[in-house]
Amino acid sequence: MLIPPRRLLFVVALASCAATARAQAPLGEARKPFAEPGAPRRTERIRSYDVRHVKAELTLDMEKDSLAGAVTHTVAPLHAPLARMDLDCGPGLKVSRVSLGAGGADLPFKHEGETLAITLDPPKPAGEPFDVTVAYSGSPDNGLHFIPPDAAHPDRPKAAWTQGQVAENRYWLPCYDEPNDPATTEMIVTVAKPYSVLSNGSLVETKEAPDGARTFHWKMEQPHASYLITVAASEFNVFRDEVAGVPVEYYVLKDVDEATARRFMGLTPKMIAFFSEVTGQPYPYPKYAQVCLPEFNGGMENTTATSMPDTSLLDRLEVQEGGQESLVAHELAHQWFGDLMTCKDWSHLWLNEGFASYFDPLFFERERGEDEFRLLMRSELDNYLAADRGYRRPMVETRYESATQLFDGMAYAKGACVLHALRGVLGDEAWWKGIRRYVATSKFRNVESDDLRRSFEAATGKDLGWFFDQWVYKAGHPELRASWRYEPEDRTVRLKVEQVQKLDDQTPLFRLPTVAEIVESPGKSRRVAIVVDGASQEFVLPAGPEPKAVLLDPEGWIPKEMAFERPVAERLFLLEHGPTVLVRIDAAESLADEAKDRPEVREALAAAWRRETSPTAAVKMVEAIDRGDAASRPALLAAAEAPEPRVRVAAVRGLAALDRDPAAEALLRKVWDDPEAPYGARRAALRGLVAWKVDDAETIVEAALGLPAGRFAIAATALDLVLDRRDARSRELAAAYVAHGRPPRLRYAALQALEDLAKDDASLQDLIVPLAEDPDRVVRARAWDLIRRHRIKKALPTLEARLKVEDFGFNARARATLERAIKALKEPAPSPEKPAADAPAKEDAPAPWDELRRRLDEMEKQIREIRDRVDEAAPH
Numbered sequence: 001m002l003i004p005p006r007r008l009l010f011v012v013a014l015a016s017c018a019a020t021a022r023a024q025a026p027l028g029e030a031r032k033p034f035a036e037p038g039a040p041r042r043t044e045r046i047r048s049y050d051v052r053h054v055k056a057e058l059t060l061d062m063e064k065d066s067l068a069g070a071v072t073h074t075v076a077p078l079h080a081p082l083a084r085m086d087l088d089c090g091p092g093l094k095v096s097r098v099s100l101g102a103g104g105a106d107l108p109f110k111h112e113g114e115t116l117a118i119t120l121d122p123p124k125p126a127g128e129p130f131d132v133t134v135a136y137s138g139s140p141d142n143g144l145h146f147i148p149p150d151a152a153h154p155d156r157p158k159a160a161w162t163q164g165q166v167a168e169n170r171y172w173l174p175c176y177d178e179p180n181d182p183a184t185t186e187m188i189v190t191v192a193k194p195y196s197v198l199s200n201g202s203l204v205e206t207k208e209a210p211d212g213a214r215t216f217h218w219k220m221e222q223p224h225a226s227y228l229i230t231v232a233a234s235e236f237n238v239f240r241d242e243v244a245g246v247p248v249e250y251y252v253l254k255d256v257d258e259a260t261a262r263r264f265m266g267l268t269p270k271m272i273a274f275f276s277e278v279t280g281q282p283y284p285y286p287k288y289a290q291v292c293l294p295e296f297n298g299g300m301e302n303t304t305a306t307s308m309p310d311t312s313l314l315d316r317l318e319v320q321e322g323g324q325e326s327l328v329a330h331e332l333a334h335q336w337f338g339d340l341m342t343c344k345d346w347s348h349l350w351l352n353e354g355f356a357s358y359f360d361p362l363f364f365e366r367e368r369g370e371d372e373f374r375l376l377m378r379s380e381l382d383n384y385l386a387a388d389r390g391y392r393r394p395m396v397e398t399r400y401e402s403a404t405q406l407f408d409g410m411a412y413a414k415g416a417c418v419l420h421a422l423r424g425v426l427g428d429e430a431w432w433k434g435i436r437r438y439v440a441t442s443k444f445r446n447v448e449s450d451d452l453r454r455s456f457e458a459a460t461g462k463d464l465g466w467f468f469d470q471w472v473y474k475a476g477h478p479e480l481r482a483s484w485r486y487e488p489e490d491r492t493v494r495l496k497v498e499q500v501q502k503l504d505d506q507t508p509l510f511r512l513p514t515v516a517e518i519v520e521s522p523g524k525s526r527r528v529a530i531v532v533d534g535a536s537q538e539f540v541l542p543a544g545p546e547p548k549a550v551l552l553d554p555e556g557w558i559p560k561e562m563a564f565e566r567p568v569a570e571r572l573f574l575l576e577h578g579p580t581v582l583v584r585i586d587a588a589e590s591l592a593d594e595a596k597d598r599p600e601v602r603e604a605l606a607a608a609w610r611r612e613t614s615p616t617a618a619v620k621m622v623e624a625i626d627r628g629d630a631a632s633r634p635a636l637l638a639a640a641e642a643p644e645p646r647v648r649v650a651a652v653r654g655l656a657a658l659d660r661d662p663a664a665e666a667l668l669r670k671v672w673d674d675p676e677a678p679y680g681a682r683r684a685a686l687r688g689l690v691a692w693k694v695d696d697a698e699t700i701v702e703a704a705l706g707l708p709a710g711r712f713a714i715a716a717t718a719l720d721l722v723l724d725r726r727d728a729r730s731r732e733l734a735a736a737y738v739a740h741g742r743p744p745r746l747r748y749a750a751l752q753a754l755e756d757l758a759k760d761d762a763s764l765q766d767l768i769v770p771l772a773e774d775p776d777r778v779v780r781a782r783a784w785d786l787i788r789r790h791r792i793k794k795a796l797p798t799l800e801a802r803l804k805v806e807d808f809g810f811n812a813r814a815r816a817t818l819e820r821a822i823k824a825l826k827e828p829a830p831s832p833e834k835p836a837a838d839a840p841a842k843e844d845a846p847a848p849w850d851e852l853r854r855r856l857d858e859m860e861k862q863i864r865e866i867r868d869r870v871d872e873a874a875p876h
């Protein structure tokens, strides 16, 4: 699964702060514990039987949003005669009959809560397989979702899709719903015409009944975990490729054209070839299909039939600013890491998610080169560091309330960073050998973290206990402080390195084999292997003449925060001649704050982006130019004409943040008027022109509100700008755009604004109440939170009813939001605060409050801008 983008938003927003905070003291005190103190210790569920095969025969009623049919499990008791067999079975399903196979004797059963307990009398002997058939029907609240067309997408066909991870297939398919019992499966699904069905494995046959109903028989001949079972039904367009004899299929709803489908998924054959080659394991299944679905969040690696959101289908202009191929790579990598070998319980989730999060950048290392790869890994590190600021936990974590908690920055980003660090320690050849051994010995099995360690140890002959201990079973990361000096007398470099992280039960002193690099002149340097393993160490490194710079871990293998003291002259040298892109970017970011008073720094930063060959690096260099300093305007004006669209967007953003100026205004107007300009550039131009209060600002905003381009990206920015004014027009637009049927992006912007606008406006509060039951789950969750914030008491019955029927699915946070809102509404209203006699009346509140208000407004504005950027960023 890929973290749904909306959850990623918070991670990325924090990460952009993390870049500047990298060298600062950690906010350790502010960390919350990961789990409540009483959280249970979870381990693998102990099995009493082995599921060999699952065969479901179901009819989906696309009109009534329901299903009916039967599922047959072929199982064999494991240890002793089996007298009772439990299946996971959602409470919303109505079980009508349980029998020994489809035509066999009835079996007594009891369906309570989420368990279907089946009595076997006489008990079934160990090792002897038998069939159990469960006939059932229902309109599931969870697991299976029916998505109708809506007012914003009237031409979109209805769709039905399932989402099994973490443990939601039980809500539509009685099954053993844990990851530790892979089985072969068969989905035989009947739907009315014109719908068709995608599921796991090969399409064995399609049958048409006289009444026009069609039955799709899908069969998966390789075992896989039950959370990977999927069914998706709609009216599809299917476009096809092939690689090494494997059919590759792109399913999109029938209103999507081929160019759009290929723009998103077209790299799939290349990715399959790459993963097959590097893992030593050819793609293991009979086909690979991907299906783009409405209202689907993130991505889900269902075996041979990955589900992804239709919002990843970008248009020709959107894709210039970065496509969503990372999502394709991540889910495809799961076909090996997750599907072919599955973590035995969720505490080892990083073996699924860390691998998918690393193999995605690995593909782009091959496809787009080393610089792009290293910058992708830098952003993984930033994502991990942001998560670590919230709470700290080891990657293997057995204490938790709900497994959904584990899908976090530790399993994904840190997992990727740790695999990268291991590659740094072992070197490419040994690391890939270890990976190939792990794949060869683990396929079609459940895995735990020690399996990975043993594979690497066997492949390399090295003890890696220390590595796994500090990175996998303990938590945190090294915080390094480094400096160097040259000793002319003995021509040595003294490199001082301290580990300053606060040591505790979780966070150790780290052992870090790495390299120091002594740069003598541009292009000429020497690397020395060192091991950082103490709290404070000084390394004496032989050198020639006085070096220009000294570096530690220049390729960025180690997940760390590092403050390396360097004079400006050394940083200027590294900005131009740094041997890796990470060194040059670090130099640029650390110089950015010095540019204001030093023209030579400003000039150096202004020139840096032109030297970078990776587009991401060039963008970062342009961002380093822009620190709100008018003197950087000429450099930004030049970058705004760059051939790379992402560089142009960054430059226009920088210009829009400066004061008004005739040349900049002319450029922003040109961008705004150009329908072929990247959306990000047009959005930045719109913000700039409005901030500068140009005469026709109002006309421009009203025109922007009507633009549907880029899934209403530009319109959303315009709406934000109006809503920010907090005036009558803001209230009018918030009320209009929050309504069901408006494009989701605009609804979310309107909802955001209601937080403030509805404070003293009962009519707007009345608008919020029905949103608690809105068909859009993002709108619902946001409405619950607004109801709590505004203490809208009359919403309590609605919220309580919602708690009973809501499908929280993957999203534990949504449940917490709803429960918190209900609790708050039940509490007595807080008594109004009585001001102390000597406290100033509100009207003449002291000036610092005004200042705080101003700063808060400023921060809100920045968050909106970050949101614009995140909207455009490809998820990783």
Ligand SMILES: [Zn+2]
Pocket (backbone or CB within 6 Å): 001, 002, 003, 330, 334, 352, 353, 356
């Ligand atoms: Zn994933």
